[in-house]
Amino acid sequence: MTTELESVSDFRERARIWLRDNMPPATASSELKADSEEAWDRARQLQRILYDGGFAGICFPSEYGGLGLTPAHQKAFTKESVGYELPLILNVPTLAICAATLVDIGTDEQKRAHLPAVLKGEEVLVQFLSEPNGGSDLAGLTTRAERDGDRWLLNGSKIWSSGAYAADYGLCLARTNWDVPKHRGLTLFLVPVHAPGVTIQRIKQVTGSTEFCQEFFDDVSLPLEAVLGEVDAGWEAASRLLNHERAALGGTSPYISGATPHMGAEAVSLVELAKATGQWEDSRVREDIGEARAMNVVRDQLIAHVTRSIISGALPPSAGSITRLFSAENACLQTDMAVRIAGSIAATQAPGDPVDTEKVGLDYLFRAAWSLAGGSTEMARNVISERVLGMPREYAADRDVPFNQVKRGR
Structure with a gap:
């Protein structure tokens, strides 16, 4: 080697x-x-x-x-x-994130x-972060880990975990201290997926895929050395993980190997689609293809610029949210353009059709996921404004309030 x-x-x-x-x-x-x-x-x-x-x-x-x-x-x-x-x-998520x-x-x-x-x-490593009642407030999670002598007992549930059914370990963020504000009482654990007490259920999406999973933890016993980072310093650990996640989805991660489309943006060749459907000479279609191509060029240049800036220290690692946000917006544009060109056959693919448009239709059904993967685009905008541009933090009513005193809906 x-x-x-x-x-x-x-x-x-x-x-x-x-x-x-x-x-x-x-x-x-x-x-x-x-x-x-x-x-x-x-x-x-x-x-x-x-x-x-x-x-x-x-x-x-x-x-x-x-x-x-x-x-x-x-x-x-x-x-x-x-x-x-x-x-x-x-x-993603094994190499570039976990x-x-x-x-x-x-x-x-x-x-x-x-x-x-x-x-x-x-x-294979995966992430156990999101929770059924958590939304985008990751720090408000309620999955808990309690110290029991020389072990931790993990209880709760996680959701939207990509590939968990095929994994060996999950990086799980859990609450270990309820007496301090929400960001200060979290700990990141390395959890064996096949440990007693771990139940995994696959979730069927509108596309038919069962990639996402929900996990249930019932008195899962973890050794003390399962802690990643420091006890009650899980938010700092999760922040590093999220930086890697944004870099992976935005195209700036140095740990991704092999050519893969950025968030589905190049899953279908618009030129081939236009030719196969007899629309290549249509000026409107050609303008759409030109716009989509220009956005891909801008994306690639943006990724190169942000990557160099993060490596040199000119931008903080959180600047990966810039490319993550742009890639998500571009993925939606590319998918919309493909459906616009394919027309009705994006939904009526049949054997013998001039072009395989099944991918076009499935990508369109999945397009909303690109605004959620790696944290919502709204969260990405917050990260950019607060951590890259230095703007004031968004108001939060539960900031500096012990988590066991925070009012939560039922």
């Missing part, structure tokens, strides 16, 4: 040869449903191939199984990997126990 910092050009050439000789074409798993067990098994296998070949965890520390290289090396590999099958479903958070706040023992396993495809 690479231990010395080789030049980006040498690394890219080595990656080009290795990919050609070792990775199957991208069409190899095209028939697998993204939320199927087969897709996750395949992703684990591909991740192991990357690890054995010396191309897993390019920006992860070398002492924990990564390569310890730069975002430029990762970008070079991603460009070379276009056209090859890669374990893209492991990017494993990245482990790098930041995990103990040496936690990093050595989990990061090599993640990079080998042996462990």
Whole structure:
């Protein structure tokens, strides 16, 4: 495995040869449903191939199984990997969010126990953050962990956890102190998904996918070393995790490997769609395609600028909310344009139709999710205004009030 910092050009050439000789074409798993067990098994296998070949965890520390290289090396590999099958479903949340958070706040023992396993495809990590009654107020959560001698007992419920059914561990934010304001009494835990007392239910969406899950915790016993970061300092830990989440969804994360569309924005080629439906010569359609293309160019330039600025320190890590917000808005525009061009066949796909528009219709049904994934776009605007632009914080009636005194609806 690479231990010395080789030049980006040498690394890219080595990656080009290795990919050609070792990775199957991208069409190899095209028939697998993204939320199927087969897709996750395949992703684990591909991740192991990357690890054995010396191309897993390019920006992860070398002492924990990564390569310890730069975002430029990762970008070079991603460009070379276009056209090859890669374990893209492991990017979010396992690699770019959960494993990245482990790098930041995990103990040496936690990093050595989990990061090599993640990079080998042996462990899948997910997030246990949102709650059924929580909305966007993450700090107002009520899932609780209580100290019981040399262990913690976890009780409560989480929801909208992507891929939890296929995971091994979840990063779970729970309340450990009710006598202090809500942000000060939280702790982040590393929870074994298959531990006694953990129940996972899959949620069927309007698209038919069952990617999202709800979890129930009933006296789940956790060892003291399951704490990530410090006890009652879970908000600081969660803030790091959320920075990684925004970076992943906004396209600025150095831990994502392989070419993947930004929030679904390029799932369908508008040019191919226009030609297949006989509208390529329509000036209105061509203007729509031009607008969509311009937005993608702006997105790519924005991602590059924000990434450089965060790395140089010119912008704080929370600036990832800028690209997260823009990518969400752009994803909706791209999806709307696709439906506008496809017309009624976006909803009436049938065998023998001139173009496969099923993806167009499903993307449109799912479009609202892009304004929620990684925190709502409204929350992203708050983060930008308060943490990037330095504007005054939004008023909150429960600020500095002990959580056990905060009035909550039933």
